[in-house]
Amino acid sequence: MSPTILVVEDDARIRAALRMALEEEGHSVVEAASGEDALEAFRREPATVVLVDLMLPGMSGYDLCRELRHTSDVPIIIVTARSDTHDVVAGLEAGADDYVTKPFVVKELAARIRSALRRARRPGPDSTTEHFEFGNLEIRPEAGEVRVAGELAQLTKTEFRLLCELAAHAGMVLSREQLLERVWGYDYFGDGRLVDAHVRRLRTKIEPNPAEPDHLVTVRGLGYKLQG
Amino acid sequence: MTPESVAPGRRRRQGLRLRVTLVFALGGLLVTTVLATATYGLTSRYLVRQRQHTAEQQAYVDARVVRDALSLPGTSDATASLGALELPSGSLAVLSFHGRWYGSGVATGRELLPAQLIDDVVRGQPARQRIEVRGTRYIAMGVPIPAVKAAYFELVPFVELDRTLVVIRNSLLGAAAVTTLGAIIVGLWATRRVLRPLSDASTAAARIAAGDLSTRLDGSSDPDLAPLALAFNDMVDALSQRIDRDARFVSDVSHELRSPLTTLATAVQVLQARREELPERSRLALDLVVDEIARFQHVVDELLELSRADAGVEQLADEPVRLGELVLQAASRLNGGPMVVEIDPLVASKPILADKRRLERVLANLFDNARTHGEGLAAIRVTHRGDTARIEVDDNGPGVPVEQRTAVFERFYRGAASGRRGNDSGAGLGLALVTEHVAAHGGRVWVDDRDDGPGARFVVEIPWRPA
Numbered sequence: 001m002s003p004t005i006l007v008v009e010d011d012a013r014i015r016a017a018l019r020m021a022l023e024e025e026g027h028s029v030v031e032a033a034s035g036e037d038a039l040e041a042f043r044r045e046p047a048t049v050v051l052v053d054l055m056l057p058g059m060s061g062y063d064l065c066r067e068l069r070h071t072s073d074v075p076i077i078i079v080t081a082r083s084d085t086h087d088v089v090a091g092l093e094a095g096a097d098d099y100v101t102k103p104f105v106v107k108e109l110a111a112r113i114r115s116a117l118r119r120a121r122r123p124g125p126d127s128t129t130e131h132f133e134f135g136n137l138e139i140r141p142e143a144g145e146v147r148v149a150g151e152l153a154q155l156t157k158t159e160f161r162l163l164c165e166l167a168a169h170a171g172m173v174l175s176r177e178q179l180l181e182r183v184w185g186y187d188y189f190g191d192g193r194l195v196d197a198h199v200r201r202l203r204t205k206i207e208p209n210p211a212e213p214d215h216l217v218t219v220r221g222l223g224y225k226l227q228g
Numbered sequence: 229m230t231p232e233s234v235a236p237g238r239r240r241r242q243g244l245r246l247r248v249t250l251v252f253a254l255g256g257l258l259v260t261t262v263l264a265t266a267t268y269g270l271t272s273r274y275l276v277r278q279r280q281h282t283a284e285q286q287a288y289v290d291a292r293v294v295r296d297a298l299s300l301p302g303t304s305d306a307t308a309s310l311g312a313l314e315l316p317s318g319s320l321a322v323l324s325f326h327g328r329w330y331g332s333g334v335a336t337g338r339e340l341l342p343a344q345l346i347d348d349v350v351r352g353q354p355a356r357q358r359i360e361v362r363g364t365r366y367i368a369m370g371v372p373i374p375a376v377k378a379a380y381f382e383l384v385p386f387v388e389l390d391r392t393l394v395v396i397r398n399s400l401l402g403a404a405a406v407t408t409l410g411a412i413i414v415g416l417w418a419t420r421r422v423l424r425p426l427s428d429a430s431t432a433a434a435r436i437a438a439g440d441l442s443t444r445l446d447g448s449s450d451p452d453l454a455p456l457a458l459a460f461n462d463m464v465d466a467l468s469q470r471i472d473r474d475a476r477f478v479s480d481v482s483h484e485l486r487s488p489l490t491t492l493a494t495a496v497q498v499l500q501a502r503r504e505e506l507p508e509r510s511r512l513a514l515d516l517v518v519d520e521i522a523r524f525q526h527v528v529d530e531l532l533e534l535s536r537a538d539a540g541v542e543q544l545a546d547e548p549v550r551l552g553e554l555v556l557q558a559a560s561r562l563n564g565g566p567m568v569v570e571i572d573p574l575v576a577s578k579p580i581l582a583d584k585r586r587l588e589r590v591l592a593n594l595f596d597n598a599r600t601h602g603e604g605l606a607a608i609r610v611t612h613r614g615d616t617a618r619i620e621v622d623d624n625g626p627g628v629p630v631e632q633r634t635a636v637f638e639r640f641y642r643g644a645a646s647g648r649r650g651n652d653s654g655a656g657l658g659l660a661l662v663t664e665h666v667a668a669h670g671g672r673v674w675v676d677d678r679d680d681g682p683g684a685r686f687v688v689e690i691p692w693r694p695a
Contacts, residue, residue: 011487011491014487017494020494021494024498024501081483081486103489103490103492103493104490104493106497106498191585192547192584221579
């Protein structure tokens with residue numbers, strides 16, 4: 001079955017154009033004109049990827065992301081009319097996996113959707129059956145499980161991929177560019193803020209004190225590394 | 229505010245200060261002069277009168293003594309009668325008795341007396357006259373003594389009085405000088421005091437002109453100056469509201485344009501995917517639409533970027549950036565002809581603190597400019613000197629004439645090249661954006677001639693801040 005994309009966009013014309021473009025790429029499309037409609041549609045039929053416009057009447061795009069995250073780890077790509085750092089970062093903090101700015105290039109959007117689908121299908125690094133332990137942090141890539149002090153942590157697919165990538169190179173520093181390439185599969189159109197926002201979100205889930213991380217540490221000027 | 233317009237203001241302010249101080253000084257001088265003159269005049273007249281009165285009294289007393297001495301029966305020694313007098317030092321007594329003249333001093337003293345005075349007294353009339361003998365002023369007094377047919381004269385010098393008057397005059401002159409000096413000091417102090425709010429206002433105005441719209445005057449310190457501060461602050465408020473409104477307008481318009489643009493761009497890409505199925509004429513029309521939408525999109529992007537830069541809402545992201553890598557990446561995205569890329573090894577190895585996205589925009593816009601106006605990129609050089617990182621972008625064009633080198637960085641600039649802009653996608657905002665982004669880094673950008681041949685060289689310098 002072809003992947004279903006839930007398109008949440010209040011402008012009917014943009015929705016129609018997006019439907020055409022995405023169907024052209026081989027996806028099936030479900031449309032929603034508001035956040036409330038989107039939640040309803042998602043409950044009826046969970047989509048493979050959700051495309052969320054941040055500027056929605058009623059429930060905002062940010063709130064929709066948070067609502068979806070309560071129940072699902074579905075990849076969310078936010079669509080923003082601005083490329084302001086503030087909007088993008090706020091969207092990513094709300095739980096989105098990636099973003100595109102309006103007006104978008106269909107090919108770029110398609111590439112980001114493909115990347116999201118790849119991450120969703122293949123959570124762990126390919127041939128890893130290893131299992132990692134960093135103090136009280138336990139990662140089981142083959143089972144798709146992360147435990148903190150024995151408790152199961154709720155990670156999205158992207159967060160999980162990011163953590164596995166860092167775990168597979170434990171003690172090594174990975175730059176934002178390397179992480180973008182390995183986790184998102186992007187070369188130059190990636191944005192370091194994607195990595196930063198995901199690292200912040202990951203910390204709130206695996207670190208006892210996210211402000212002073214024990215495991216996922218920043219190496220200033222270079223990138224991030226995972227340690228025991 | 230340009231430096232040229234500051235200078236006259238300052239000159240005018242000093243002029244006002246000088247004038248006010250001068251008025252203070254002249255006023256002080258005038259008042260003290262009038263006072264001193266009046267004081268001196270009144271005092272000297274009073275003192276002279278006093279002295280004359282005393283001298284008169286003395287003369288009458290002395291005349292009586294002489295008369296008494298001469299009226300003693302059998303006495304005719306006039307000289308002895310004069311000798312009996314107790315004259316103050318410097319005074320002279322002269323006596324005319326029976327047609328002969330006698331004096332208390334060595335000389336007779338008659339020659340000192342004015343003829344008029346002698347005449348009056350001889351005719352039986354007491355008289356008084358001021359005379360001057362060898363630089364000394366005297367009061368000459370004559371008292372007739374009819375009882376013994378004599379005339380008594382007394383000469384009293386003004387020496388002491390003159391000395392007193394000199395002391396008074398000097399004191400008054402000194403006081404006048406001190407007062408005038410005081411007036412100058414008060415004038416300087418008062419003008420500085422009065423003009424301080426003006427200088428505060430001009431400092432504030434200069435800061436506002438430099439872009440710091442949060443500057444306000446403190447109106448609480450002096451109730452007299454509060455209206456000025458209030459009016460000034462109101463003006464700044466109105467100004468900044470207006471600037472905000474203008475910036476918001478551009479931003480709002482661009483945002484409004486984005487929705488239809490998104491529909492257009494997305495729909496036209498669907499058409500493009502089916503381009504081969506279209507007849508020849510429709511294909512040409514589609515290509516035109518695609519190009520124009522791309523151009524439209526570019527303009528809206530640039531406008532939004534510029535309005536964000538103007539609003540100053542976006543802070544500079546201080547992230548570690550490898551300048552060499554950044555330039556190489558940006559260059560690799562170009563598919564132009566042959567070009568030189570030179571990167572200083574130090575720049576390549578050390579990251580600096582900068583805003584990566586903004587620097588990418590700077591490079592993209594400079595490359596774009598070289599492509600559209602400079603007949604292609606010729607060379608890119610990245611170097612590092614002291615605390616400055618430097619990026620040079622050379623092109624193959626005719627170069628930029630000296631008189632246009634500032635103008636090319638202005639918004640919507642369409643210079644001599646406007647005729648050749650057939651394939652250009654921008655609105656003439658690219659270099660203006662470069663200026664904004666470079667300025668946000670605390671750097672500068674300018675255009676020069678290439679030193680190795682014809683063509684323009686755009687130079688970007690930003691501070692070298694090691695990460």
